[in-house]
Amino acid sequence: MTQHTNPIERENELKDAPTLRNLPTSDFFNSPDGYFDNLSSRIQDRIQENKSKTYIIPVFRPAFVGISFTLMIICISLLYFNSINSKTDNQVQLESPSLDEIIDSGYYLDFEEAVLAETLCDLPSKNDTTQLNTQDLELENYLIQSMNETTLLNEL
Amino acid sequence: MAELSDQELLAMFRDSQANAHYAFNLIVKKYQQRVYLHVRRMVIVHDDANDLVQNTFIKVWNHLEGFREDSQLFTWIYRIATNECLAHLKQKRKRFFLPIHDVEHELKNHVNSMIPFDSNKLELKLQQAILSLPEKQRLVFNLRYYDNMKYEEMSQVLGTSVGALKASYHHAVSKVEKYILND
Numbered sequence: 001m002t003q004h005t006n007p008i009e010r011e012n013e014l015k016d017a018p019t020l021r022n023l024p025t026s027d028f029f030n031s032p033d034g035y036f037d038n039l040s041s042r043i044q045d046r047i048q049e050n051k052s053k054t055y056i057i058p059v060f061r062p063a064f065v066g067i068s069f070t071l072m073i074i075c076i077s078l079l080y081f082n083s084i085n086s087k088t089d090n091q092v093q094l095e096s097p098s099l100d101e102i103i104d105s106g107y108y109l110d111f112e113e114a115v116l117a118e119t120l121c122d123l124p125s126k127n128d129t130t131q132l133n134t135q136d137l138e139l140e141n142y143l144i145q146s147m148n149e150t151t152l153l154n155e156l
Numbered sequence: 157m158a159e160l161s162d163q164e165l166l167a168m169f170r171d172s173q174a175n176a177h178y179a180f181n182l183i184v185k186k187y188q189q190r191v192y193l194h195v196r197r198m199v200i201v202h203d204d205a206n207d208l209v210q211n212t213f214i215k216v217w218n219h220l221e222g223f224r225e226d227s228q229l230f231t232w233i234y235r236i237a238t239n240e241c242l243a244h245l246k247q248k249r250k251r252f253f254l255p256i257h258d259v260e261h262e263l264k265n266h267v268n269s270m271i272p273f274d275s276n277k278l279e280l281k282l283q284q285a286i287l288s289l290p291e292k293q294r295l296v297f298n299l300r301y302y303d304n305m306k307y308e309e310m311s312q313v314l315g316t317s318v319g320a321l322k323a324s325y326h327h328a329v330s331k332v333e334k335y336i337l338n339d
Contacts, residue, residue: 010304013325017333019278025302028267028283029196035206036192040184043213044177050214 117143159186162229169220180220184213187230190303191237197286197298198241200263208244212237231312238295238313245291260287278336285335289328296321297328 014021160168160182169179191212196205215236223232249259267283286294295314299305300321307318314321 013300014329017329019336020282020301020329020333023278023282027193027197027302028279029193029200031189031192031196032202036185036188039188039209040181040213043184043210043217044181046210046214047217 113143113146166220166223166225166229180217183216183229187233188213190230191233194234194298194303195237195241197302198291198294199244200266200287204244208237208240212240215240227312228309231309234313242291263287281336282332285332288335289331293324293328296324297332300325
């Protein structure tokens with residue numbers, strides 16, 4: 001490194017700063033003893049370390065893996081419940097034909113009103129009745145209206 | 157063994173892969189003290205300076221093959237070290253959400269704590285005065301006052317015109333002098 005060739009230049013620059021000019025320019029900061037003895041080997045070690053370091057693709061960061069895993073579980077759960085729901089719907093459809101279908105087919109004529117009433121009375125609780133859908137309620141009302149009250153009371 | 161010139165070191169580095177490591181070691185040994193002091197004067201704390209010096213030379217190693225010798229080797233190394241310092245100080249401010257004067261305050265406290273018993277009080281004041289300068293001006297002051305660097309070389313390191321550097325140094329000198337006298 002080239003140095004100041006002209007000390008006069010320095011003097012000239014500091015002519016308005018007498019305190020600064022008279023201060024020694026020795027360095028205030030010191031390095032720890034022996035620091036420079038093995039600095040180059042430490043740097044070489046770090047260079048080798050960087051060379052051999054396998055770079056982790058950000059995709060495999062723990063947070064990313066966690067998020068992906070959670071999303072995967074959510075997707076699988078949604079698919080699973082969706083398939084169960086569609087299966088249940090099919091079963092309900094098979095077991096509970098619409099009222100119009102029942103009336104049209106005349107299927108109910110094969111049953112005695114007493115048997116139908118018994119079926120209704122076998123319902124486990126009032127709460128369950130609330131779960132009946134509109135079609136079931138229509139059927140129930142129809143049976144209640146068309147049934148003989150005496151028969152109904154006997155059956156109960 | 158006489159110290160090899162930068163051209164000789166670069167020629168050795170480019171000669172063969174085996175020589176590259178040896179030449180690089182010689183470059184490190186040639187400039188390690190000056191780079192360390194340049195960095196240390198900026199970041200004050202030894203551990204930080206140690207990290208930054210190592211990072212500087214690792215970058216030198218990584219890019220030395222592509223060094224086109226548009227500038228001198230030592231000004232190129234100084235430029236890398238300077239950028240490392242500025243990036244470090246910027247990161248430090250961001251990390252602690254501190255405005256610049258708080259980082260300066262922290263550095264001043266560190267300087268106060270490291271004063272040796274036999275040291276001149278004026279030297280401590282000088283360091284405090286230098287720390288009160290803006291970062292870029294501090295760089296200019298250090299390179300000129302301590303490293304005796306020519307303005308043309310400083311211009312290569314800092315990427316600023318010679319005229320601007322002269323003006324900046326002149327202002328820095330008067331600010332430092334005023335600080336020492338007043339405080």
